[in-house]
Amino acid sequence: MKNESILDKFEESLEDFIPSLSVDCVILGYQNSALHALVLRWKDTNNWSLPGGFVKKAEDLDHSAFRVLKDRTGLDISFLKQLHVFGNKNRRDIPALSTQLKEMNASPKIIQWFQQRFISVTYLALVNPESFIPIPDYLSEACEWLPIKDIPQLYFDHNEMIAKAKEYTATQIKYQPIGLMLLPEKFTMKMLQKLYEVILDKPLDRGNFQKKILKLDILTRHEKQMSGAAHKAPFLYSFNTPKYYEFLERGIGLLS
Amino acid sequence: MKNESILDKFEESLEDFIPSLSVDCVILGYQNSALHALVLRWKDTNNWSLPGGFVKKAEDLDHSAFRVLKDRTGLDISFLKQLHVFGNKNRRDIPALSTQLKEMNASPKIIQWFQQRFISVTYLALVNPESFIPIPDYLSEACEWLPIKDIPQLYFDHNEMIAKAKEYTATQIKYQPIGLMLLPEKFTMKMLQKLYEVILDKPLDRGNFQKKILKLDILTRHEKQMSGAAHKAPFLYSFNTPKYYEFLERGIGLLS
DNA sequence: ACAAAAGTGTTTATAATACACCCATGA
DNA sequence: TCATGGGTGTATTATAAACACTTTTGT
Numbered sequence: 001m002k003n004e005s006i007l008d009k010f011e012e013s014l015e016d017f018i019p020s021l022s023v024d025c026v027i028l029g030y031q032n033s034a035l036h037a038l039v040l041r042w043k044d045t046n047n048w049s050l051p052g053g054f055v056k057k058a059e060d061l062d063h064s065a066f067r068v069l070k071d072r073t074g075l076d077i078s079f080l081k082q083l084h085v086f087g088n089k090n091r092r093d094i095p096a097l098s099t100q101l102k103e104m105n106a107s108p109k110i111i112q113w114f115q116q117r118f119i120s121v122t123y124l125a126l127v128n129p130e131s132f133i134p135i136p137d138y139l140s141e142a143c144e145w146l147p148i149k150d151i152p153q154l155y156f157d158h159n160e161m162i163a164k165a166k167e168y169t170a171t172q173i174k175y176q177p178i179g180l181m182l183l184p185e186k187f188t189m190k191m192l193q194k195l196y197e198v199i200l201d202k203p204l205d206r207g208n209f210q211k212k213i214l215k216l217d218i219l220t221r222h223e224k225q226m227s228g229a230a231h232k233a234p235f236l237y238s239f240n241t242p243k244y245y246e247f248l249e250r251g252i253g254l255l256s
Numbered sequence: 257m258k259n260e261s262i263l264d265k266f267e268e269s270l271e272d273f274i275p276s277l278s279v280d281c282v283i284l285g286y287q288n289s290a291l292h293a294l295v296l297r298w299k300d301t302n303n304w305s306l307p308g309g310f311v312k313k314a315e316d317l318d319h320s321a322f323r324v325l326k327d328r329t330g331l332d333i334s335f336l337k338q339l340h341v342f343g344n345k346n347r348r349d350i351p352a353l354s355t356q357l358k359e360m361n362a363s364p365k366i367i368q369w370f371q372q373r374f375i376s377v378t379y380l381a382l383v384n385p386e387s388f389i390p391i392p393d394y395l396s397e398a399c400e401w402l403p404i405k406d407i408p409q410l411y412f413d414h415n416e417m418i419a420k421a422k423e424y425t426a427t428q429i430k431y432q433p434i435g436l437m438l439l440p441e442k443f444t445m446k447m448l449q450k451l452y453e454v455i456l457d458k459p460l461d462r463g464n465f466q467k468k469i470l471k472l473d474i475l476t477r478h479e480k481q482m483s484g485a486a487h488k489a490p491f492l493y494s495f496n497t498p499k500y501y502e503f504l505e506r507g508i509g510l511l512s
Numbered sequence: 513a514c515a516a517a518a519g520t521g522t523t524t525a526t527a528a529t530a531c532a533c534c535c536a537t538g539a
Numbered sequence: 540t541c542a543t544g545g546g547t548g549t550a551t552t553a554t555a556a557a558c559a560c561t562t563t564t565g566t
Contacts, residue, residue: 018276020313021375057276061343061375085341085377087317119277119317121341190545207547208529224536231544232536445518463520464556480563487517488563 006138007106014113017054022120023061024052024158025069025080026165029129029145030182033194035169036145037162038073038134039154043141044103047096049155050162051143052120065123073143074135079181080123084164086157092117094155122161124168126181173199177218177247180239186222188234189213218244262394263362270369273310278376279317280308280414281325281336282421285385285401286438289450292401293418294329294390295410299397300359303352305411306418307399308376321379329399330391335437336379340420342413348373350411378417380424382437429455433474433503435495442478442492445469474499 027038039048053068055061065080093115101111129145136143148166153159172178178199179192193209213219222236283294295304309324311317321336349371357367385401392399404422409415428434434455435448449465469475478492 018375020274021277055343055375057373058345060345061341082341085317085338087311087377089314089316117313119274119311121343188545205529205531206545207531210546212528228538229544230538230542232546234545461556461558462518463558466519468555484565485517486515486565488519490518 007104007110011107011110014109016056016058018057019113020116020118021055022052022118023055023065023068024050024120024122024161025065026050026083026122026124026161027069027073027075027077028124028126028148028165028169028182029132030126030195030198031129031145032147033198034147034149035166035198036129036147037151037165038075039144039146039151040072040136040140041142041144042097042100043139045096045100045141047100047155048152050158052158061121062123065121069123069125072137072140075127075132077125077127080125083122083124083168084161085119085121086161087119088157089117091120091156097155118156120156122164124165126169126178128182128184130184170199170201177216177239177244180241180244186236186238188225188236190234192237216247218247263360263366267363267366270365272312272314274313275369276372276374277311278308278374279311279321279324280306280376280378280417281321282306282339282378282380282417283325283329283331283333284380284382284404284421284425284438285388286382286451286454287385287401288403289454290403290405291422291454292385292403293407293421294331295400295402295407296328296392296396297398297400298353298356299395301352301356301397303356303411304408306414308414317377318379321377325379325381328393328396331383331388333381333383336381339378339380339424340417341375341377342417343375344413345373347376347412353411374412376412378420380421382425382434384438384440386440426455426457433472433495433500436497436500442494444481444490444492446490448493472503474503 025038029036029038038051040051041048051069051072053064053072055064056067059067062080062082065082066077069075069077069080097114098111101114134143134145148162151159151162154162169178173196179187179195182195183191189210192213193204193206196209197204218240219237220240222238224233225236227233281294285292285294294307296307297304307325307328309320309328311320312323315323318336318338321338322333325331325333325336353370354367357370390399390401404418407415407418410418425434429452435443435451438451439447445466448469449460449462452465453460474496475493476496478494480489481492483489
């Protein structure tokens with residue numbers, strides 16, 4: 001489909017959306033011992049943004065986040081958490097965005113839509129990047145996992161959104177188990193510890209970490225991993241999902 | 257000013273507001289050993305709601321919460337915390353509200369405005385009711401502190417908002433000091449403990465509570481209270497504001 | 513003097529921290 | 540056999556929980 005027809009279709013559906021309101025999704029993934037975020041690069045530009053979109057008049061707000069994420073990245077994620085609303089009055093009229101829309105031959109109506117002042121509700125999800133293949137939408141040239149530390153300047157206050165998501169995750173991990181969504185099915189204790197260290201941004205004692213996590217009784221231990229490494233083969237673990245969620249409910253006071 | 261002219265004025269300013277978006281304020285106060293919330297009773301009805309209003313197109317979202325609260329209750333509060341966004345698609349068209357507006361001779365345009373589907377951003381503040389005298393606005397007959405347990409059915413999902421605020425406060429108190437905003441300038445240890453017990457909804461050990469709170473080093477001890485009670489006169493305390501806020505910043509792991 | 517409530521102390525249990533020890537493995 | 544990393548144990552310290560003892564006050 002050509003840009004024009006996509007944009008025409010969007011123009012036709014403008015009436016279905018609530019004006020001035022948007023949703024943006026911060027999707028955090030853990031890969032190569034670093035937190036990554038899923039970001040989009042807009043077609044024919046070097047401009048990046050979070051996957052975002054608009055809220056339909058006849059749609060639950062939460063649902064709009066699922067839909068937008070699916071449409072823009074192909075990711076089908078059912079646990080998106082409302083994080084924060086960004087509502088400064090100057091959240092509007094990004095010149096680079098208008099320029100780009102003009103280059104795409106967008107109609108004045110569409111350009112005007114994007115020049116609105118937007119109030120944006122941010123949603124957060126934690127996922128294992130290996131379980132998802134992002135597919136950029138028509139507006140985007142690329143949809144990539146970038147290490148949080150290497151993320152360029154994004155549109156609007158999207159960098160702030162990622163910072164908030166990171167901070168929120170670091171706070172949550174202290175009171176609730178984290179990892180089920182971020183790690184592969186089976187993992188070693190070392191991998192889990194590294195995840196915690198990355199999120200908390202500080203080293204943890206190996207022995208104590210192991211004891212604490214095991215005492216939570218949310219892990220299932222499997223056979224030994226026959227790794228080709230020159231050391232004792234570690235056990236593989238997986239989360240005991242029911243117990244994990246049980247703990248999520250109670251979840252108070254994990255690590256300090 | 258008569259209803260008509262107020263409504264006329266509102267109708268004129270409708271264009272200044274972002275459609276479909278509202279803010280609602282949960283103001284919690286502590287009084288007579290119970291949490292209270294500030295609620296409005298609409299004129300000539302027995303319908304109650306939280307103080308809420310709309311967001312101006314040229315106004316920061318956070319600022320709209322201050323303004324709305326000031327306009328509707330007279331309360332001038334500078335620390336409102338964004339709590340949650342309520343965005344179900346069926347948040348619209350409360351029959352009782354339309355009926356009431358018709359009885360007030362509101363124009364079709366205004367009635368239509370109130371029949372919109374709204375997405376509402378909830379803000380929270382904790383205050384000492386004795387420091388504020390609520391003044392109902394033109395639309396309201398009363399603006400009262402009601403004990404949370406006695407609050408009737410409110411418009412929309414406002415009861416859910418209060419529940420969320422209460423839950424949030426109970427979680428927060430475990431990791432951050434609470435009380436500076438809720439108690440009078442000077443208070444006894446017993447009063448502070450009772451506040452914690454009410455919010456956490458469980459009894460606390462007197463001796464241990466006193467030790468823990470004092471160890472935080474956020475209180476200043478004053479002279480003895482010369483109460484007319486038949487027992488040892490307790491000390492009066494007040495919060496050491498700088499240290500209190502310092503602790504708010506760090507704030508991890510208070511009570512379990 | 514006594515009841516009531518305040519302030520403080522003691523004991524015990526639990527959890528956090530630091531770190532040491534031994535084991536398994538592949539080079 | 541040795542370096543590396545894995546699993547587990549122990550000693551020390553810090554924190555939490557239960558509750559007992561003493562003090563002050565008005566009646």
